Amino acid sequence: MQPIIDMRSDTVTRPTPEMREAMARAVVGDDVAGDDPTVNNLEQRAAEMFAKEAALFVPSGTMGNLLAILSQTRPGDEILTHDESHIYYYEGGGYAAVAGCSVRFIPDDDAPKRGLLTPESLGRVLRGSDLHYPRSTLLTIENTHNRGGGVVWDEPLRQRLCEFAHEQGLRVHTDGARIWNASIASGVSLRDLAAGSDTVSACLSKGLGCPVGSVLVGDKETIAIARHKRKMLGGGMRQAGVIAAAALHAFEHHHIDRLTEDHRRAGELATTIAKFDLFDFDPTSVETNLIYARLSEDALAERGDAFEWQDLLDEVGVRCYAESRTTLRFVTHLDLSDELIAMVPERLAALG
Known part of the structure; x- marks a missing residue:
């Protein structure tokens, strides 16, 4: 019988035997109470890798992105993003249904690649503080950009965009579901790819081969808010060290390289x-x-x-x-x- 070649997504990967063994041996506790040492270790490692103050282990990248929105916006606010961003295209409208936010699209017609954005294009869609307008509070970018063809952000461009966004009073979130791929392809470190973004989500169950999970990193205050919102969404997990151990195994056994x-x-x-x-x-x-x-x-x-x-x-x-x-x-x-x-x-x- 010929083997099935499954190229639908990198989410179809299965844990290796060694990863399964690491999961079986994981030391666990109650993560909602902050008592799971394996989860705590993963969150500390993730924060260090991205040079952020804190990290939060979450069940999925969709939840990580939604928590980034919930922790940096208020209902009625406006998110600025690309019209084919994963947050808009593939996450069930959570930004609207749960966070109560609307979306304003930034065109990419002056960008070097599909899915990338420029400070100039962002500037053209900003509308000021007129009482008739929603508050524009959060810019989201995606690295690599899925529907852009898996393209990697040009670093000088990304840095200019983040600087301009902050000058305009916006927070910046990077959907880094495949940020590991971006780092390997560009040769730019994870900490440098995260610089300029207030929060970054990174998926563990795609390229790294883990069965489940993502991390959200940022400053302590934002991650504390996200931790509370995670519980509200039903994302607080108890003995989650069993799955956090998979990510630690991936880090330690060069799944990124x-x-x-x-x-x-x-x-x-x-x-x-x-x-x-x-x-x-x-x-x-x-x-x-x-x-x-x-x-x-x-x-x-x-x-x-x-x-x-x-x-x-x-x-x-x-x-x-x-x-x-x-x-x-x-x-x-x-x-x-x-x-x-x-x-x-x-x-x-x-x-x-």
């Missing part, structure tokens, strides 16, 4: 499949572990849309996501070897 392999495999696969008549995209646009492969006009005419191609690829054992009617997304991750990646073009070729 190995992301280089994911990026290499994504680049090589993109170069190969871009030669197929099925696709029409630039493989050099792949910077990290996300491949956004636009379908050719002929492919769309043959099958209708990317959702039909997704189903067809699934039939030959290659699982991916249709990100739009025209584009398929393939993601490399911990569970995919060179041997499995090499099978993808073979199976595409078999489609004829």
